[in-house]
Amino acid sequence: MTSQGELLPGTRRALLHRIAVAQTEGRAPSLVAAVVRDGKPVWTGARTSVEGHAPDENVQYRIGSITKTFTAVLVLRLRDEGALELGDPLEKHLPGTGVGEVTVAELLAHTGGLAAETPGPWWERSPGSLRPELADVLGVRPSLSPPGRRFHYSNPGYALLGALVEKLRGDAWEEVLRREVFEPLELHRTSVRPQAPYAGGWAVHPWADVMLHEPTEDLGRMAPAGQLWSTADDLARFAAFLVKGDERVLSPESLLEMRTPAAPHEASDVASGYAYCLGMEIRRRDGRSLVGHTGSLPGFLACLMISVEDDVAAIVLANCTSGPLLFPVASDLVRIVAEAEPRIPIAWKPLRDVDxxxxxxxxxxxxxxxxxxxxxxxxxxxxxxxxxxxxxxxxxxxxxxxxxxxxxxxxxxxxxxxxxxxxxxxxxxxxxxxxxTRQPYDEGAPVPGGVDPEGWRGIG
Incomplete structure (x- = not known):
């Protein structure tokens, strides 16, 4: 996949050093990363082993909430085809949920006022068969606040979006995803269930260098919020798509809309430089704006971040419940490449013709x-x-x-x-x-409120 020679040796060493520090200090059983520049994978690196062999860009890891970005792509496709509008209430297309006044856009942006998690057992660590219906996902008190007032991250909200996709497409969410996203983008190693080779999920003891195997549950109705498995290679391809688009899947204009903040800012968000868009997050670090998504499920951490201005993206995957903070790692990988090998601007050329x-x-x-x-x-x-x-x-x-x-x-x-x-x-x-106007408060133009007929004057 990757031509390591596309980056300078010093840049490659700095990238490897960064993920080595992250894996060692974060005590991750394994960690794999990739960098994309100008829409092409230019570097991959990995540390330690997965089930006895060195991980590479083709080993699957669970990507958790990065799944939400995939689900959002399906919803935007439906919008672009005219099957729905983002301002439509959910009830118009998926009646009987009990939260039908929430709009499609509010679900995408986590502003629908829905609870963060499902009722009952911890859904990420229990079988999806415990929640066979949307009513089991939402519970008796699905709403915590009126829609549209504030950003409140909601996993059940994305379960509703997956059900919306199924209703309008007449097919299972995972089948629609495979047909409309995985196949055209050639994401052959992204799947709903693990396909060998894949990493096992581990919990690392906080006070001892020992590990505990984490269960790997099928999330059922909650799958559109966090089910997917993928690889550094596939996510590198997906990151390139999220910037440049692919008319077979989604246009660059719709992807720009996905990358535009859509949720109201809280004071803490303004201070941290965080904003949520339509299935994507924006975070700021070291003066750089990065857009993408983080993800976690028991046994796994994932991060995909893009600097659109630098046209550099980074993917970092690890198989531990907690440990290395992957957003700082991904943002550092972007920074290393952007600063060591800055983007060469496109040569200026004049217009051919001008009106x-x-x-x-x-x-x-x-x-x-x-x-x-x-x-x-x-x-x-x-x-x-x-x-x-x-x-x-x-x-x-x-x-x-x-x-x-x-x-x-x-x-x-x-x-x-x-x-x-x-x-x-x-x-x-x-x-x-x-x-x-061509002049400040031009008296020859219809300036609202008119212009003082005495004109400009000094004080004397």
Whole structure:
């Protein structure tokens, strides 16, 4: 799979050193990791042994809640096909759950107000046969707070999303996942049940260097929240997909939506730089934003993290219930590669052709007295941003009718258009009711509230 020579020897040694420290200090029976750059696996490393042989990128580990990202992909596929809307209440498609007012988006973002866990025995360490129906997953008090108010991580919420997929597809969640995600992305070593070679799950005694075997349960109805087994190789391929997309599975635009924060921030989240999206997490460390998901089940830890800006991803898998903290390890692997071998920017090239009516819009504009610049880039995108300091900005894609739609930030999905006078000259830019003029409070433009007819003056 991996050409180790794609990274410099010093970088490879730094990566190996990092996972060696993690495995030793975290007392993990085994640990395997992979790094992806520019959409391709460029390094794998492993420490100690799995069932008597050295682990590699093809050994399966249980990945826990990274399963949720796979389930979210299926839901977004249904949305893109028009089978549902993210704002739809669950009751519209899956009636009779008792929590039907919760929307699909709220389930994806853990903002539905549902309990974190199922009632009864610890579901991760007990057979799924104890919870044959959704009612057994939800219990008599499934909701803890009104939907939409706060982020509260809910495993049962993803069981509901798996049931939603089954209802709309008319097939088992695992079969839909195999057909619509595993096969097109060639994830041949990702499965609902372990396939040899795979790591056994262990608990490491907190005060002695001895281990206890953990049970490996089939989670039944809870499978969409944490059932999957995978490998460093397959997760490297999946990480590349989560950035670049694959039209056979999900478009880059829908994946960008999945990577966009969707849950309200708590004070602790703001301080830690944590946010939840649609089946993915965003975490900040050392000034770098990383998106992906962590996972754990008794006997296993997993982490997949991507720096979209650096186009570097890292996967770390270990077979222990607790021990090494895998997010710091994954983020360090990303940092090592990004800093030792920084991304080479794409060479600048000019536009082939330019529409004069678009070119005349470029340059300085004023929102009130704040100066902005509108630029036209080689990909045909308009970029609006403040000339100095901080302020609202966005890139805008053309709609083909003389208008543009915002791609991010405050102006995401807002419409930008040039308003012209009867003689064809540009009067102003209209952006979501904001008027941008060529001069501060231009008296020749329809500035809301009007412009003082005495004009600009000093104090004397």
């Amino acid at each position: 004069p009516s678009v070119l005349e819009l470029t340059g300085p504009w004023y929102w009130g007295t704040q100066a902005f610049a509108l630029r036209l880039t080689a990909d045909g995108i308009l970029s609006l941003g403040p000339l100095s300091g901080s302020g609202r900005g966005s890139r805008f894609r053309p709609n083909g009718d003389g208008t543009w739609t915002g791609l991010e930030g405050y102006y995401a999905d807002e419409l930008l258009k040039a308003v012209r006078r009867s003689d064809g000259s540009v009067s102003h830019l209209d952006l979501g009711s904001f008027v941008f």
